[in-house]
Amino acid sequence: MWEHTFPHSCRQSQGSVHVPAVAEIVAVTAKYPTLTIQILKTAQLFDSIKSWQDVDRILLHGQGLSPGTYKTYASTVRRFFEFTDQLSPLQCTVGHIETFYDAGKADGKAQKTIYNEVMALKNFFAGCERVAPGFISPFRNMDDKLVKKLKNQGHAHKKRALQQGEFKSLLSWLKQDVSLEGLHLYAIVNFLTATGLRAAEVSALRWKDLYLDETAGAWYCSGIGKGLKPFEQEIASVEAVDACLSYFKKAFKRDPRPEDPLFHGDKNEPINPHGLWYRLKKLGERAVRAGVITRELQFSPHLLRRTAGTLLDAAGMSPVGIQNFLRHESLETTANHYIDNRQKASPFLKEVFAGG
Template structure:
């Protein structure tokens, strides 16, 4: 049943290999615990059994965040079994994992982001690196989305890019003027055809996520940034800077391609001074009286 479910995730839901590996690990942990503690029949598990499984994983040292992820995989698995009439109810539906402390994402401030993306185009691969970093910061793409881009996906005259995100969800994202200029220069230099990858790797295929991560770390050091710089840091910075300027959480959700707005809410870590200005400007009874 687990193999059938993983095949469904891969073929029909089109989840990423990273997500698929996570589900596999979580469900294999459930299967191993079931063989040892519950007669080996996953389909016969009840709510009390799953509570015992989560408790055992907690005693084994799993963090609240890991328990949340493990329970989410189990809940989704049983929901699929229920849909296909393999179980009579979802025993995980009413179980909640311990709350995990939510870490705020690290971001670059606007000056640091500017320093990072403005790499020299005279260096080897400089035009490619500049186009890649500008596009990351301009449009908040995931590294998998950037690696998969073909030139046909970019409409530079309109300032738009079409990307295929998680779960096979397609979205159209704006591309800023600096990124458009950098991409035009890179295409002119590389001679990219419509069907060619925007950022090719060795052999002409799309560049891999790991190669992008390693390159970004090197470029950050060259630019004098000694934070832990990675592709998602520019996505975090994009989201934080747009949200701070606009206050439009729904808009940022659409730009990032989040299915659930709760995922986007992590970027509402605006500083108190900014929040106070928003409050004073918006609330009818917030105006402070002149003490004189």
């Protein structure tokens, strides 16, 4: 489970760090046997972690956290755990934390939210030090430049989304590519915009989670969302389901089975949030180069989530309806961060000034 290959940029750089030779390790072991025993115990502790439930039980519970703090930490740590493909905390490096931070930025998360997530991880790894003697938090190995970067709390600003014309142009352009990768991207863009789901929510979906409510005449999907809350989400476009089915049939030459993942990553494994983010990032770069998108936008799952809210607003859906669709607790969050309404004022005031 814990054997893991990550991009080179995420590996711990050795730099000028001294790596002990075998003879030095043997000498230290002989001189400090108690220390060696503690290190072995720590290694055994982390080797016993095989799932998120183990991380939760061994490294989060029993730390004296308040219910609210525990909930916040658990949500962030679980996303980080899934982001690194279930990498053992003992193997996490500075690079993994910085990449998690960068992915949050690319997803369009508020800087304050990203800062809070980093602080949750910092406290989590500090807790690991208390539970596992000899373990050193990766936060202790950061240089000053990275520490300053991660401490940035930012300022509130309006997030961007694809406007209706841009979204239609993107879909038309994607539909021309009938390769397997083209069908995959077309399905991803369609489904994320038709549901407004978060990256982690989409990554966990299997075909059994999709169903047609014949009474309502609509497709739905269900799963576990932010804060470990169960959700039931409308799929606002049948085209999104058809696109997913077309991709799957071309990829696997058969109909999907209930346990099959909705989307796949490399080696036909279930796609993870980082893989989803990476594909959309590259898609955005291609779309800009091709002239399909003329604005400099950072493509990400969250861009499509904001696009869903923006398109619903343009179509006349009420703010409360959009809030419910995106499953926000606060209407303010929906209005300030998920509806990119940049309409010109002139058409609305034209008649007013015409009478002057």
